[in-house]
Amino acid sequence: MITPYVGDRRTRQIYGPPCAYDGAMTSAVDPPIEVAELLVRDAELLVVDSGWEIPGGWLAVTDGRVTGVGPAGSEPEARTTVRASGRLVTPGLINTHHHIYQNLTRSYAPAVNGSLFDWLTTLYPIWARLDEEGAYVSAYVGMAELLMGGCTTSSDHLYVHPRPHLVDAEIRAARDIGFRFHATRGSMTRSVEDGGLPPRSVTQTEDEVLADSERLIGAYHDPGPGALVRVALAPCSPFSVTRSLMTATAELAERHDVRLHTHLAEDHDEDTYCLETYGCRPVEYFEETGWMSDRSWVAHCIYPNDAELRRLAAAGVGVAHCPSSNMLIGGGTARVREMRELGLPVGIGCDGSASTDHASLWMETRAALLLGRYRGGPGAMTARDALDIATRGSARCLGRDDELGHLRPGACADLVVWDLHEVALAGALSDPVEAWLRCGPARAWTTVVGGRILVDRGEPRLPGLVEALRVHGAVARAMQGRST
Numbered sequence: 261m262i263t264p265y266v267g268d269r270r271t272r273q274i275y276g277p278p279c280a281y282d283g284a285m286t287s288a289v290d291p292p293i294e295v296a297e298l299l300v301r302d303a304e305l306l307v308v309d310s311g312w313e314i315p316g317g318w319l320a321v322t323d324g325r326v327t328g329v330g331p332a333g334s335e336p337e338a339r340t341t342v343r344a345s346g347r348l349v350t351p352g353l354i355n356t357h358h359h360i361y362q363n364l365t366r367s368y369a370p371a372v373n374g375s376l377f378d379w380l381t382t383l384y385p386i387w388a389r390l391d392e393e394g395a396y397v398s399a400y401v402g403m404a405e406l407l408m409g410g411c412t413t414s415s416d417h418l419y420v421h422p423r424p425h426l427v428d429a430e431i432r433a434a435r436d437i438g439f440r441f442h443a444t445r446g447s448m449t450r451s452v453e454d455g456g457l458p459p460r461s462v463t464q465t466e467d468e469v470l471a472d473s474e475r476l477i478g479a480y481h482d483p484g485p486g487a488l489v490r491v492a493l494a495p496c497s498p499f500s501v502t503r504s505l506m507t508a509t510a511e512l513a514e515r516h517d518v519r520l521h522t523h524l525a526e527d528h529d530e531d532t533y534c535l536e537t538y539g540c541r542p543v544e545y546f547e548e549t550g551w552m553s554d555r556s557w558v559a560h561c562i563y564p565n566d567a568e569l570r571r572l573a574a575a576g577v578g579v580a581h582c583p584s585s586n587m588l589i590g591g592g593t594a595r596v597r598e599m600r601e602l603g604l605p606v607g608i609g610c611d612g613s614a615s616t617d618h619a620s621l622w623m624e625t626r627a628a629l630l631l632g633r634y635r636g637g638p639g640a641m642t643a644r645d646a647l648d649i650a651t652r653g654s655a656r657c658l659g660r661d662d663e664l665g666h667l668r669p670g671a672c673a674d675l676v677v678w679d680l681h682e683v684a685l686a687g688a689l690s691d692p693v694e695a696w697l698r699c700g701p702a703r704a705w706t707t708v709v710g711g712r713i714l715v716d717r718g719e720p721r722l723p724g725l726v727e728a729l730r731v732h733g734a735v736a737r738a739m740q741g742r743s744t
């Protein structure tokens with residue numbers, strides 16, 4: 261639990277527990293900054309990291325990195341200044357689970373009220389129409405949506421490959437925007453004919469999957485600090501890939517030192533499927549195929565039993581908590597509090613646009629707050645806990661908590677300025693972080709990725725967005741078989 265803010269905005273005092281950072285909490289870092297490229301100043305509250313907040317604070321950026329933070333009165337010179345008076349500044353929110361291409365079939369009426377398996381089998385044939393153009397515009401539009409909801413880094417799990425080079429198209433969109441992107445090369449190899457759920461039209465052979473995975477790592481994975489693009493490997497789920505692909509993928513990830521991602525323990529139907537097909541429960545299957553390691557993070561993880569949860573924690577497996585998706589699918593929800601108490605890294609995920617139907621990480625973070633309190637009572641989750649999940653926790657899931665998920669000097673300059681002047685926040689005077697997540701809805705006022713302003717005064721600075729939306733509409737209509 262993060263200690264609650266008990267500040268009073270009139271006093272401009274600093275509250276909260278001491279933090280691990282050994283620099284001064286109230287002064288600019290040493291050496292002094294000459295002229296910063298970007299300065300965000302006069303924040304109502306600057307959240308530098310979980311447990312480190314500076315009322316009235318400033319933050320300086322040069323070369324894509326945070327170069328200093330401090331209290332009012334010690335600001336450096338800067339070439340560009342964002343005045344954040346009356347606004348909250350937080351680290352950028354990080355999305356650990358998404359299927360961006362699904363925004364082409366958002367809220368698809370024939371599927372919305374079925375079970376997870378009904379929903380999937382209705383949509384698989386439509387997703388089989390996905391092509392490179394569709395992958396590009398869905399990513400471009402999806403990343404614009406993420407930026408407007410305060411997200412600065414997202415992973416994406418693209419697991420249908422009816423045509424080649426779809427992940428390449430997503431990465432091209434991320435680069436065109438300047439978005440920080442972890443592409444995960446999804447896969448499905450177990451079609452209906454092989455006893456799986458998806459039709460043959462969206463599955464591939466094991467050799468095709470492994471060859472393309474290796475190609476994508478070689479072409480795009482940047483293991484270095486500050487990377488804008490990384491690649492991870494992501495067989496879809498126990499009911500859509502073969503055991504041998506799970507094992508071979510884990511070995512490939514080890515060989516190339518990339519991360520592993522999959523869906524795990526999302527649905528009771530999955531328990532039944534695993535017991536009948538593999539003779540064990542999903543978490544046991546995960547373990548047997550070589551995935552039980554801190555290289556892995558998994559989506560949902562709703563149904564592990566107590567012993568399985570302890571094994572996942574001991575191995576350091578991360579969990580992408582997807583509260584809206586879980587509630588919409590209507591099965592169950594993850595035991596986030598217990599997971600965090602056991603030390604599992606828990607991050608936030610919006611999940612696919614066709615199951616969650618939105619991709620605002622602010623909304624997901626708020627949903628995590630509501631769900632945490634609904635499950636565990638008023639002491640179970642604070643706004644700061646939820647923010648910690650969406651920043652620090654998510655960064656741990658992606659293996660990047662050294663430089664993402666916080667704004668300590670040296671971190672990647674990924675941050676969000678949130679307006680507290682909104683009508684919906686009138687009267688919320690005592691705690692900007694609780695106000696930010698309890699009131700709303702909130703949209704990012706400014707979003708900065710790697711020091712670049714990509715949302716400015718609430719509007720995306722993306723020159724290709726109008727055209728991408730036009731093409732997106734045409735592609736979505738074609739995929740859904742609609743003339744209008």
Ligand code: ZN
Binds near residue numbers: 358559611612
């Ligand atoms: Zn998913």
